Amino acid sequence: MSTAGATIDNGLAQEKLYAAVRSFSKPGKEESPTDQPSMTEETMSSLTWEEFGGKDGIKNYELKRNDAVYLSTISSALAEDEVEAASNRKRLKFREKAAAAVKDKLLELAMDIYSHNYFVAELAKMGAGILSFQLSLLGVQPGEISAIMQRAKREKMIAVQAGIKQVASEKVLFSIVTGAKIA
């Protein structure tokens, strides 16, 4: 059976799968031990599989216990593909949006690494580490992450220089207005 181009009724299939697993692990009160089905032979549940385009209609496949792990894995993989396909179709681009948001946050935090406050600087370092890990999970290249860190440093340098000039300007203005000695 080809999985390409096929869609899977994930919700229904997974519900059935979990229900089947539960029923196997916790036998009902009414059931006697002798009534319990054989683990290897008994059908757990059925998986509803619909061919793409609906040409073949809905097919039901009998599931055995040994298939549970494989099916849960493949269904989650398919669900991920579905999300990706939906986002592409609707031009939502979750991954890009998430990466952009995390990049902005990383830039802010990386600037705080050079803060005069020790605790702020240490927390920012930790936060930047976590965010860079998240970015790597989102598929952002390490070179891009280090470029963000360098950009943060450059921006911080500019901010510090502007801050020093601003303080100097305000200090002299204060001195001019009040007559206070600043030197």
Add this chain to the structure above:
Amino acid sequence: MRGNKKIKAQLSIFRELETQLFTQAERLGIRDRFSALQIKEYEHDAIRQHLIAFYQERANLEYEMSMFGTDKKETLIKLERLEVYIKRAERLAKAYEKSIGKLLPAAGQKLPVSERPRVFVTIGADQ
């Protein structure tokens, strides 16, 4: 006395701001860019900019008073205050020029090799 306290408090705020910014500069590895001479130059530039603004304001007020006949008393008070500010600013500018002049030779000796003025000499036959 009360005004004196306020001035001291304000000056301590400036000092604190400067300290914080210098700490940040140190963490960035650019502390040596902000030497005492550099800070004096920033302050001197700021004084000159403020002076220009004061001169402009004085010209505007004088023009307003002569052309539009606005409330002369109020404008005169403003002008008087401006004159005081201008005199203080000019005095400060001169003081800064003097202190920068004192700092310059000392700073010239301490300049790192990369920042010292370079003289290029070519050796070889002239074409």
